[in-house]
Amino acid sequence: MQAKITVTETWLRKHRHLYDGATRHPFIRSIRDGNIDISSFKTWLGQDYIFVRAFVPFVASVLTKAYKGSDDGNGDVEVILGGVAALHDEISWFKKEAFKWGVQLSSIVPQKANQEYCRFLESLISPDVEYTVAAVAFWAIETIYQESFAHCLEDDSKTPPELKETCQRWGNESFGEYCNSLRNIVDRQLEKASNDVITKAEATLLRVLEHEVDFWNMSHGRT
Numbered sequence: 287m288q289a290k291i292t293v294t295e296t297w298l299r300k301h302r303h304l305y306d307g308a309t310r311h312p313f314i315r316s317i318r319d320g321n322i323d324i325s326s327f328k329t330w331l332g333q334d335y336i337f338v339r340a341f342v343p344f345v346a347s348v349l350t351k352a353y354k355g356s357d358d359g360n361g362d363v364e365v366i367l368g369g370v371a372a373l374h375d376e377i378s379w380f381k382k383e384a385f386k387w388g389v390q391l392s393s394i395v396p397q398k399a400n401q402e403y404c405r406f407l408e409s410l411i412s413p414d415v416e417y418t419v420a421a422v423a424f425w426a427i428e429t430i431y432q433e434s435f436a437h438c439l440e441d442d443s444k445t446p447p448e449l450k451e452t453c454q455r456w457g458n459e460s461f462g463e464y465c466n467s468l469r470n471i472v473d474r475q476l477e478k479a480s481n482d483v484i485t486k487a488e489a490t491l492l493r494v495l496e497h498e499v500d501f502w503n504m505s506h507g508r509t
């Protein structure tokens with residue numbers, strides 16, 4: 287029997303070009319090809335630390351919405367709680383990594399693309415934003431990093447050894463499984479959502495993709 291085509295599958299087909307633009311960005315290609323400019327990497331590291339700090343309250347808001355809004359026999363709260371726990375570890379990792387590369391985190395000023403992305407996250411914290419819509423953003427944000435960095439770990443990649451650990455952080459298999467769990471959560475929600483919510487959720491996905499591309503551009507020094 288043919289498995290049913292899910293909403294996320296439909297969207298990824300429909301927006302394949304934009305999606306690939308986010309997961310196969312020149313910044314990621316330059317890591318994969320081994321010709322990344324280390325100053326770009328350091329820019330990304332410092333800016334992403336700021337992003338991740340803003341991501342925490344957003345994820346906490348998704349957790350709250352899951353608790354209130356899903357008929358959670360499905361374990362959504364536990365999956366999202368796992369995400370929160372991973373972020374705790376991630377923040378420590380950023381500090382350690384920044385020290386290693388001589389990046390002074392306390393003096394990082396968020397660049398425009400980062401500010402706009404963080405502002406977008408804040409707008410999704412609002413209780414007016416449905417659980418389904420926020421969950422779509424969450425799934426997309428995590429999955430873009432997973433796919434991007436997993437690409438840098440493929441057998442034929444020439445990722446510099448000193449960047450492998452960074453790629454592992456998001457490109458590893460268990461992070462991939464976590465992203466699949468998020469996708470299942472999202473598809474289950476979308477299955478029972480109104481057309482209005484589905485429309486909003488799709489628009490939110492597109493905005494995440496655009497913000498991610500802008501974030502890579504910023505890191506790459508192209509803006």
Ligand SMILES: Cc1ncc(CNC=O)c(N)n1
Nearest residue numbers: 334337338341427428431501
């Ligand atoms: C800009 C951006 N997008 C996604 C992620 C991955 N999620 C949490 O770490 C990230 N760190 N930064």
